[in-house]
Amino acid sequence: xxxxxxxxxxxxxxxxxxxxxxxxxxxxxxxxxxxxxxxxxxxxxxxxxxxxxxxxxxxxxxxxxxxxxxxxxxxxxxxxxxxxxxxxxxxxxxxxxxxxxxxxxxxxxxxxxxxxxxxxxxxxxxxxxxxxxxxxxxxxxxxxxxxxxxxxxxxxxxxxxxxxxxxxxxxxxxxxxxxxxxxxxxxxxxxxxxxxxx
Amino acid sequence: xxxxxxxxxxxxxxxxxxxxxxxxxxxxxxxxxxxxxxxxxxxxxxxxxxxxxxxxxxxxxxxxxxxxxxxxxxxxxxxxxxxxxxxxxxxxxxxxxxxxxxxxxxxxxxxxxxxxxxxxxxxxxxxxxxxxxxxxxxxxxxxxxxxxxxxxxxxxxxxxxxxxxxxxxxxxxxxxxxxxxxxxxxxxxxxxxxxxxx
Numbered sequence: 059x060x061x062x063x064x065x066x067x068x069x070x071x072x073x074x075x076x077x078x079x080x081x082x083x084x085x086x087x088x089x090x091x092x093x094x095x096x097x098x099x100x101x102x103x104x105x106x107x108x109x110x111x112x113x114x115x116x117x118x119x120x121x122x123x124x125x126x127x128x129x130x131x132x133x134x135x136x137x138x139x140x141x142x143x144x145x146x147x148x149x150x151x152x153x154x155x156x157x158x159x160x161x162x163x164x165x166x167x168x169x170x171x172x173x174x175x176x177x178x179x180x181x182x183x184x185x186x187x188x189x190x191x192x193x194x195x196x197x198x199x200x201x202x203x204x205x206x207x208x209x210x211x212x213x214x215x216x217x218x219x220x221x222x223x224x225x226x227x228x229x230x231x232x233x234x235x236x237x238x239x240x241x242x243x244x245x246x247x248x249x250x251x252x253x254x255x256x
Numbered sequence: 257x258x259x260x261x262x263x264x265x266x267x268x269x270x271x272x273x274x275x276x277x278x279x280x281x282x283x284x285x286x287x288x289x290x291x292x293x294x295x296x297x298x299x300x301x302x303x304x305x306x307x308x309x310x311x312x313x314x315x316x317x318x319x320x321x322x323x324x325x326x327x328x329x330x331x332x333x334x335x336x337x338x339x340x341x342x343x344x345x346x347x348x349x350x351x352x353x354x355x356x357x358x359x360x361x362x363x364x365x366x367x368x369x370x371x372x373x374x375x376x377x378x379x380x381x382x383x384x385x386x387x388x389x390x391x392x393x394x395x396x397x398x399x400x401x402x403x404x405x406x407x408x409x410x411x412x413x414x415x416x417x418x419x420x421x422x423x424x425x426x427x428x429x430x431x432x433x434x435x436x437x438x439x440x441x442x443x444x445x446x447x448x449x450x451x452x453x454x
Contacts, residue, residue: 066303103286125258
């Protein structure tokens with residue numbers, strides 16, 4: 059087997075969800091791409107890895123000291139939505155419905171995985187709120203045991219700020235979900251939080 | 257959204273089977289890798305794309321003019337196994353049972369996709385056989401309509417060489433396949449080519 063092919067298959071196999079077979083398929087595809095297109099791709103990967111940083115305010119990925127969302131004066135700086143990870147910011151941004159700021163925790167508290175509150179950007183969040191101007195913190199983290207633990211911990215930390223509104227995104231049946239396949243806890247929440255039909 | 261992240265997600269999305277969501281997951285993973293590891297990967301991709309060539313004898317991927325298999329004097333140079341693509345060579349090599357040479361056609365004849373015999377390395381195969389020393393050509397191409405057309409065309413071309421043994425890999429039920437789910441054509445072949453139990 060060609061050394062160059064062997065190397066590229068070995069390197070691509072290190073990516074998550076890419077086995078040797080997929081790596082080989084990717085390599086064959088790369089072979090059919092223009093060399094310049096391939097170089098555009100590899101250059102963007104290197105630039106991303108070397109150039110990316112974390113926003114010093116919200117911990118989201120950023121090209122600068124402050125990310126474009128935190129730097130945007132048009133956005134609502136009185137509201138902060140707390141999420142676990144960078145991908146969550148993108149999911150919410152894709153709805154184009156939220157105009158406030160974010161705060162990326164970088165995970166959830168998990169004694170099993172050795173993730174303590176100090177490993178997350180919780181102090182940074184409290185500092186932001188302490189600087190004033192924040193009226194509401196929306197907590198949008200997952201409903202796992204770890205997520206609930208994190209929610210509880212966050213509530214305790216944020217309660218020190220009088221007048222701060224602390225909310226959680228609504229739990230319920232997703233659009234398109236069939237009730238038959240939805241778990242009991244979600245149905246319980248959805249029933250408890252039922253609303254008048256307007 | 258960060259420009260660098262946007263770029264890398266856009267570039268990775270060009271790969272087959274990689275949507276924006278997977279590209280984002282890959283980007284987040286790349287972020288957790290050491291910068292040197294990332295650079296090792298991108299360098300191997302560029303080197304592969306720019307350095308790889310096709311063996312002038314068998315059309316397999318190669319780092320040199322002649323691939324390691326064709327250059328190996330320990331292998332059986334009297335037998336050539338004809339396959340569609342590079343990945344097929346690797347599948348057969350992984351069995352460690354075949355010691356002959358290969359010939360990579362680069363596809364199968366497909367009027368629908370506009371692939372004519374002249375687009376495949378069939379002339380190159382005939383030249384190899386014409387140079388002498390080849391005793392057997394094993395045809396190991398898929399059993400699709402295109403594959404059968406290609407097989408028929410190859411048979412016609414190879415019949416010009418007197419004394420050349422032309423064979424096809426056996427068709428039958430794969431190990432672990434359940435008869436219930438095997439298609440009728442395969443079962444027909446498997447029944448027709450039944451063997452005495454030794």
